Amino acid sequence: MKQKLLSLLCAILTALTVLTGAIAVPILCRPFYYAHVNAYHLTEYGWSQDEIYTAYNEMMDYCTGRREDFSAGVLAFSESGASHFADVRGLFLLDLQVLFLCLPLLAVLLVVCRWKRLAFARFWGRGPGFWAAAGLGGGFIAVGLLAALDFDRAFVIFHQIFFPGKENWIFDYRTDPIILLLPQDFFRNCALLILGLLLVWCGTLIVLDFRGKNGTA
DSSP: OHHHHHHHHHHHHHHHHHHHHHHHHHHHOHHHHHHHHHHTTGGGGSOOHHHHHHHHHHHHHHHTTSOSSOOOTTOOOOHHHHHHHHHHHHHHHHHHHHHHHHHHHHHHHHHHHHHTTOOOOOBTTBOHHHHHHHHHHHHHHHHHHHHHHOHHHHHHHHHHHHSTTOOTTSOOTTTOGGGGGSOHHHHHHHHHHHHHHHHHHHHHHHHHHHHTOSSOO
């Protein structure tokens, strides 16, 4: 029973670490956004590249908890727009908090089990890493396929789920011009990056499980 509980705990921690880690990459990797500025000709809206970088950096500093007041450089913003970014801030901080909690817990669990020579239970011949990867990978492949069929609809559903009962995510570029600098294609590419990272990491966990070299067998 103890080994089964350890295996279940390891699978949960692994899944949460992989999921929140993949989501954290586009949140923390600002060069990923910078690459879109020229690719999508965002300077054509009248702001220089430096002004766009500053607007994005200040917005993300707020959303990741590095500053307490919302700002977007030289760009104006409405109270409604700022309130949406406050909602986004809550989600981003939750993701980072879960990541920074689960990653060290997973590391400690693996070290302690190896130190005390505790073997994780294998369900149907597979270890916790396999099941964490299979659950995440299967789920997100399904989500990715549905989104690929109609990304516009998926974009709306995403906001309805994570911002229930709110419409402050529907921006008017005249009062919140930062929306011009955050084209929907950028969010699509963020989703593709997250999905790609998830599939790579899940695939790695599955391969390691089959090879029996992941230390969880």
